[in-house]
Amino acid sequence: EAQGSTSTKPTQHQHRSGGRLAHRSFNHEPLMVNSAHGLQIHLANGQTILDACGGAAVATIGHNNDEVKAAVQTQMQQVSYVHTQAFTTRSAEDLADLLLEGGPGGLEMALFVCSGSEAMEAALKLARQYHYERGETERVHLVARRQGYHGNTVAAMSVSSNVARKLPYQMEGGGGLVYPHVSHVSPAYAYRYQREGESEDEFTARLLREIDDEFQRVGPGRVMAFVAEPVVGATAGCVPPPKGYLAGVRALCDKYGILLILDEVMCGAGRCGSFFAFEQEEGVTPDILTMAKGLGGGYAAIAGVLMHARVVDALKKGTGSFVHGHTYQAHPVSCAAALAVQRIIRRDGLVERCAAMGEVLERLLREELRACRSVGDVRGRGLFWAVEFVRDKDTKETLDPGVGFGVKVQVAALERGVAVYPGSGTVDGVRGDHVLLAPPYTVTEEQLGVVCRVLREAIECQEAKYLG
């Protein structure tokens, strides 16, 4: 009834959900949004929120862009849906061309689905089919990292490190709704894993040795793919790898004929200050790359799977197609929305702007949060930054998980009119608490100033309560 109301005066009901949507915690009362423009989200209760996280690192060009709305409307008027079995559309073809122009890292073909999880599910099945086509039937094992989130569908969840999310689906002795042939190696997470006195090069070398050892343990001829986010998103909070890590992983995969799947669902599409996050390291060419959030910028539910020429060749020489499909793949309206978003990003130099504003954000964050007792680490790339909270900066001791410090900071920031994204992940028994900042690339220096000031206030307020 609230949505049907024509009154502009907020009522008690307008910012209540009605309670029939099962999207989040059953105890959670979400805020009702009436409209959003640029970086501003207008609530039914009259409050305006500055969107400093783009939802979950989704909004790249801000909300309510007229050009994207026009592109969607035009597409709707021309053709709202056809099935890819027999048809294609200009929007889908042009979107693939735009992303693959110049063959980044040897990537040659694209598949468009509706979510990051679907993209990861497709990527994992694609890796399996690649080996199948080559007669490598023994290659069934996946190696991922104990710090990484790849989605909620069965295979994507299986390679993720979120133990709690898998529990209800596991069966004794392995299997159940969890793919059993998966193992995890250490995260490339310098703040918690780089040893005292260890140089960055030594840290990288140690991580790579561990991956090599894991390939040897499983049997290199049994490994299908290595899966990683180039810059880890929500599970550990914007963690870039040490120098040389991704190139080293690529070299190891090449040595054993293992495919490299890079998950850029969160960190891709310009978010880290280069269009693909992997481009920031020389010599890294994924065999399969997934992207999602920033692809449609929030205007459409769309995700992409980009394939290297060698994967495409194997499929062409074998079965002749990827044995996988969804009714709504390459949906014309979603593709039109994503195409409009990506054209704006290119035309307006927004990836470059993201890199430049990222430097401003880093400076402001470090200045504002310097004196905060709970801020253990500030890290990120481009406009993808996280603040990790600890009880003790020297020992890096984590806060009591029962407190949910990151969520408390998020709520306090929201009350002060700024949206940040909370995160926590347990890696090797250590529960990290952090908040994530990922504003649209159109953010101004002034807005970043407000975000950092409000974040400091929200943190200080929680420190007073929980650190004494």
Ligand code: PLP
């Ligand atoms: N991969 C990464 C790195 C993600 O951050 C996410 C979502 O947060 C996913 C995959 C799953 O994407 P989706 O939520 O669109 O299914």
